[in-house]
Amino acid sequence: MDPSEYRPAAGEIPTDPGVYKFRDADRRVIYVGKAKNLRARLNSYFTNPAGLHPRTFTMVHTGASVEWTVVNNEVEALQLEWTWINEFNPRFNVMFRDDKSYPYLALTLKDEFPRAFVTRGKRKPGVKYFGPFAQVWAIRETLDLLLKAFPVRTCSTGVFRRAEQSGRPCLLGYIDKCAAPCVGWISPEDHKALARNVADFMSGNTGRFISARKEAMAAAAGELDYERAAKLRDEIAALEKALSKSTVVLSVSADVDIFAMVTEELEASVQVFHVRGGRIRGQRGWIIERMQELDAPELTADYLRQAYSGVDPEAVPREVLVDTLPEDVETVTEWLSGIRGSRVTIRIPQRGEKKAALETVAKNAQQALDLHKTRRASDLTTRSAALNEIQQALQLPEPPLRIECIDNSHTGGRNVVGSLVVFEDGLPKKRDYRHFAVNGDAARDDTSAMYDVVSRRFSRYLESLAGDEPDERFGYRPSLLVVDGALPQVSAAVQALQDLGITDISVVGLAKRLEEVWVPWDEFPVILPRNSEGLFMLQRIRDEAHRFAITYHRKKRGASMRTSVLDGIEGLGAAKRTAVLKHFGSVKRMREASPEQLAEVKGIGPALAARIHAALGGSGASDTVGEDLEPGEGLPDDRADRAEHR
Known part of the structure; x- marks a missing residue:
């Protein structure tokens, strides 16, 4: 409308x-x-x-x-x-999805006889929750250890009522893992005190329980009450074991939640560590479907609301650490402070162990996103839906069961390379991956490089058709050819196919900035929904081609930088250059070598050794002295990579 x-x-x-x-x-x-x-x-x-x-x-x-x-x-x-x-x-x-179903330890403190149990269900009022925990077995084992020191009831209401009517406790009562309030072995007040002790221990107030039992054990031993001393010893061991299951992330006894986020074009991953008493008491994560073009501060504000909406006031710590401050941080801080009932601080740690802990959370966020993408890509139903969406959006005659993608990579126009990746039925077929070195006039710009790579790939296809047997590498026609770029790159690829007389291969381009799908018959791009499985598959294929191109480009760039100072030495061809580099290991060691030592290399005579020694100019100079470096060359990989695709 x-x-x-x-x-x-x-x-x-x-x-x-x-x-x-x-x-x-x-x-x-x-x-x-x-x-x-x-x-x-x-x-x-x-x-x-x-x-x-x-x-x-x-x-x-x-x-x-x-x-x-x-x-x-x-x-x-x-x-x-x-x-x-x-x-x-x-x-x-923006859509948030938990990246898994997390278990919690719950305590019904509002009940006359509070119950401890493990749950994955929706939070209920009057129930205190601890967690979430990464694995259900971890919280079950922790609860089992806590019951040795705090034997609070864990049975359901039905089991409790039957024991109350029969006058006999269940097995847990007989093995001292339940105080059996159902048969009056403990008063309601004392049983509630046990439940509160469990809550305090899980909240991080652990020291007083262990120290009090150690004092009581020493007193019992002094009174020769060895049976009670042994019981207290077992309780101490159980509490210490339960405590050891929590990883220490901060040396100080800090209560803090640590959030980190990793973003991609279509999705983002958020992880949080709930640290209480310096130990990880819970961990949780979300996968965010980026339905809108929100920046990192806006996403941070959204995931903080997701994390703290509907929680108990005690679940909000005094300090919240993030990797990006939320949009309108004052409003979010005021909102969290209102939930907690006291001042809450939101900040980015700059140094020390809290910054190191944030980096650990970020690693978990990246791993969660990688796992989510792997599971999503490997699901047969999801792949089928993605291929059907691509077919309908691009008006293809059939689902594209074989998709090939071509990408180019270079540094300031030098060391231009191309990559070809192949996906069949939505999965990578790595044995069909190929890379191309682009030289001469073809390397003058991106469209020329695209034309060159497409021409070379499909020339081999035509050669295979003319032969007796199809070429296993290039002899198959893709249902869809994807190029990294917008309409100029698509037009170059289409022109290359037409010049070869090929008209039955569909070509599209995927532009990085807005994830727009460009088709040759329209001056405007096709916009797939942000949560489209088809767009996710196209993006994954394009990213794989980009990765494969950069890997080859780095290799070629590194070889170029290692051998550039040896170019132009008369009589030193490619084979001899490789031999001398292999013998000495680096240009620096070649500079330090005498002409006699250079002549020890097979194929290097005294005259050529003298020319090499003179060209290198002695020892101590830089490997790249005398070169005019293009943007990105000679820089560390992370800086050089930013110069690629300019």
């Missing part, structure tokens, strides 16, 4: 803080947002719709109406926005 048809009059929209909802023609909520100034924010959607980001443009044109609710301040807007996102699940908002 044309946004001008449902645009509110400017004077109707208040300038107060508030929350707004876009609805489609069927009255479904498709987007929820908040604003400090509703009029300014909503007008930004309608003033120039053509200038909006493609995903925002789609959202505005999908909408059929917009409505808003005024609130008192920005904190209330933050809360209401998140409530409505959870209620309506709008398709254009």
